Structure formats: structure tokens, C-alpha cells
Amino acid sequence: MSSTATTPTAQEQELLKVAQGGDEGAFAGLVEPYKGELHAHCYRMLGSVHDAEDAYQEAMLRAWRALPKFEGRSSLRSWLYRIATNTSLDAIEKRPKRVLPVDYTEAADPHDGPGEPVAESVWVEPYADERLEVEDGPAGPEARYEQREAVELAFIAALQHLPPNQRAVLILREVLGFSAKEVGEALETTTASVNSALQRARAAVDDRLPEQSQQETLRQLGDERLRELVDRYVEAWESRDVDTVVEMLAEDATFAMPPLASWFRGRDEIAVFLANSPMGGDWDWRAVPTQANGQPALGFYTWDPEQDAYMPFALNVLSFRGELIRDVTAFIVTVAPSAESEVVLRMPEHPVDPLMMAAAFEQFGLPERLD
Numbered sequence: 001m002s003s004t005a006t007t008p009t010a011q012e013q014e015l016l017k018v019a020q021g022g023d024e025g026a027f028a029g030l031v032e033p034y035k036g037e038l039h040a041h042c043y044r045m046l047g048s049v050h051d052a053e054d055a056y057q058e059a060m061l062r063a064w065r066a067l068p069k070f071e072g073r074s075s076l077r078s079w080l081y082r083i084a085t086n087t088s089l090d091a092i093e094k095r096p097k098r099v100l101p102v103d104y105t106e107a108a109d110p111h112d113g114p115g116e117p118v119a120e121s122v123w124v125e126p127y128a129d130e131r132l133e134v135e136d137g138p139a140g141p142e143a144r145y146e147q148r149e150a151v152e153l154a155f156i157a158a159l160q161h162l163p164p165n166q167r168a169v170l171i172l173r174e175v176l177g178f179s180a181k182e183v184g185e186a187l188e189t190t191t192a193s194v195n196s197a198l199q200r201a202r203a204a205v206d207d208r209l210p211e212q213s214q215q216e217t218l219r220q221l222g223d224e225r226l227r228e229l230v231d232r233y234v235e236a237w238e239s240r241d242v243d244t245v246v247e248m249l250a251e252d253a254t255f256a257m258p259p260l261a262s263w264f265r266g267r268d269e270i271a272v273f274l275a276n277s278p279m280g281g282d283w284d285w286r287a288v289p290t291q292a293n294g295q296p297a298l299g300f301y302t303w304d305p306e307q308d309a310y311m312p313f314a315l316n317v318l319s320f321r322g323e324l325i326r327d328v329t330a331f332i333v334t335v336a337p338s339a340e341s342e343v344v345l346r347m348p349e350h351p352v353d354p355l356m357m358a359a360a361f362e363q364f365g366l367p368e369r370l371d
Contacts, residue, residue, distance in 0.1 A: 015029055038059065041081065047159070066083070100258065108262035110276070125360075230296050242271060242275050254326075292364065317329045335352070
């Protein structure tokens with residue numbers, strides 16, 4: 001929603017007086033209504049649920065410390081967004097840019113198998129829809145993107161290629177619907193600079209986004225047809241039916257597997273990889289449907305005889321073009337003890353990485369095992 005309130009509401013003013021007197025409970029009540037959207041804002045800025053959590057906590061600490069100086073000349077929401085934005089900008093300076101494998105390197109030869117893992121700190125991470133706590137549609141009349149559209153994987157990945165200030169401007173203006181004046185005040189710059197940065201950011205993002213968002217595609221498919229397609233995809237994986245999986249892919253589909261840098265483009269190439277590795281017969285798969293980044297997703301589990309259960313392996317986020325799957329991004333949670341190709345090929349047999357497990361399974365409420 002647009003920031004229509006220019007000062008705190010009457011209820012907020014009452015809590016504000018108590019909180020400014022040092023009452024942490026009152027402060028918690030003051031910021032609680034904004035927690036979900038502020039966390040999502042940090043995620044859009046940083047591309048990582050872990051980084052977003054750290055930035056959100058740091059922003060709340062900064063807000064608590066700055067609360068005695070808050071005079072209520074702006075709305076509480078815009079004041080909190082100002083703090084969260086600048087906290088995120090500080091975090092960006094301290095770490096590498098987050099990307100998806102398709103933006104990290106060229107498509108791989110499927111005959112070579114999966115490539116070497118790269119430290120997970122360079123990868124965009126998935127985001128649980130339940131954390132958004134936002135309504136469907138745009139945040140307000142000035143917003144250009146829908147709330148869920150603005151957490152789709154393609155959108156988050158496109159944002160990460162923008163210079164930090166352009167990223168902040170685009171999110172604050174086009175996603176959240178703040179005015180150019182409010183954004184200028186938040187970033188301590190002029191309205192003219194905000195408008196200039198927005199033009200450049202908009203052009204850069206549009207160049208990277210598909211013609212149609214996933215939200216538009218999913219609405220056109222409808223819930224029933226989408227469920228049928230996802231069920232068919234799951235059945236094909238669980239029965240190791242490579243032909244059906246490949247038939248469901250767009251001609252130019254991509255298949256990526258962070259933290260592996262390698263990814264594959266095109267039905268034929270993906271077919272070779274699937275037949276030689278994950279669907280070659282060495283592993284038995286089960287999948288649990290969920291939602292990630294406003295898109296259909298699947299928690300994939302593989303049979304572990306030592307555990308006598310199906311154990312987590314990857315969260316697959318699906319992107320559709322019409323009824324065909326355009327992109328599969330499989331966030332792998334296991335970690336190979338070395339980068340040797342033979343070892344990487346056996347990744348389903350290796351233990352999980354706790355951070356990736358939290359990012360790709362725990363935040364989605366997916367079970368730790370399937371018996």
C-alpha cells in the first residue's frame with residue numbers, strides 16, 4: 001500500500017510514547033504490523049533469506065536506539081523503511097552480489113555431469129510465501145509491480161544486478177509505492193536524482209525479466225490446471241520417466257542447481273543430464289509440493305537406506321511459460337566433501353548443509369524426513 005499517512009496514527013502515537021519511555025514491549029507492538037513487509041523488503045534488497053533476517057534484526061535494533069529522536073513528522077512505516085533500506089545498503093557493501101547460476105556462468109555440457117559447487121554465499125536464496133504477509137496485487141496506485149510478482153525468482157535475480165542505490169529506488173518507488181520525495185528523504189538525495197536512478201533501474205530490470213510474470217501465467221493456468229501439471233511432473237520424477245519430464249519443458253528451458261555453478265539449457269541437453277544423473281536409476285525420489293517466491297515449488301527427497309527414510313535433497317522452484325516449464329531452479333541442501341566430479345555425482349548421499357537446509361526446507365515447513 002502507498003504511504004498515505006504522513007504521521008503516526010493515534011494508536012501508534014500512544015504506543016510510541018510508552019516505547020520512547022523505554023518499554024520494549026510497546027516497541028514490539030509498534031513494529032509488529034510491519035514485520036512481514038520489512039523482512040520481504042530486506043530480502044528484495046539482498047536476495048538472501050539469511051541476509052534478510054540479519055538486516056531486519058539490525059534495522060530493528062537501530063530503530064529502537066533511534067526511537068527517542070523520532071518526532072513523528074513522517075509516518076512510522078516510512079521511518080522504518082528508511083532504516084531498513086539503509087541497513088540493507090550497509091550490508092550490501094560487505095558481501096558479494098547474489099546471483100543465480102544462469103547469471104554466473106555459461107550453460108554447461110550435460111555430458112560432463114554437474115560442475116563444482118561454489119560457496120553458497122554467492123547464490124540467491126528462495127523465499128517462503130508465508131513470510132510475505134502481504135495481499136495480492138500492487139501495494140498502491142503508484143506501485144508498478146504486484147507484491148508477489150516482486151519476489152519472483154527472476155525479479156529478485158534482476159534486482160541483484162542493479163547498483164545498490166538504484167535497487168533501493170526501484171523497490172521503494174515501483175514495489176512499495178513511496179513517492180519520489182519520500183524516497184529522496186530516505187536516501188538523503190534529491191527528487192531529481194531519485195527519478196533519474198529509477199529510469200535507469202527500470203530499463204535494466206525490464207531487459208532481464210520475461211515478457212510475462214509468473215503471477216500472470218499462474219492466473220491464466222488456474223489452480224486446477226496448475227495442480228494437474230505439478231502432479232504430472234512429480235509422478236514423472238518418482239517413476240524416473242525422463243521422457244515425460246522433458247516433454248513438459250519449454251524448448252529453451254533451463255535447469256540450474258545452486259550451489260553448483262553448472263546449469264543446462266534446452267530440452268535435449270537437460271534430457272541428457274537427467275538420464276545420466278538424477279533420473280539415471282541410482283536414486284529413488286519423492287516430492288512434497290509447496291510455494292516459494294510466489295511460484296510452485298517442490299521439496300525433493302531421496303531414499304537413504306542408512307536412515308531408512310527419504311531425506312531432503314533440494315527445493316525445486318518451477319517457472320512456467322503457459323503450460324510448459326520454462327525454468328527449474330533446484331536449491332540443493334546436501335554438500336559434497338570435495339569438488340571431484342565423481343563425488344559431486346553422489347551428492348544425494350552426502351549430509352545436508354545446515355544453512356541451506358534452513359533456507360530451502362525449514363522456512364517452508366517441509367518435513368525433515370519422509371518415512
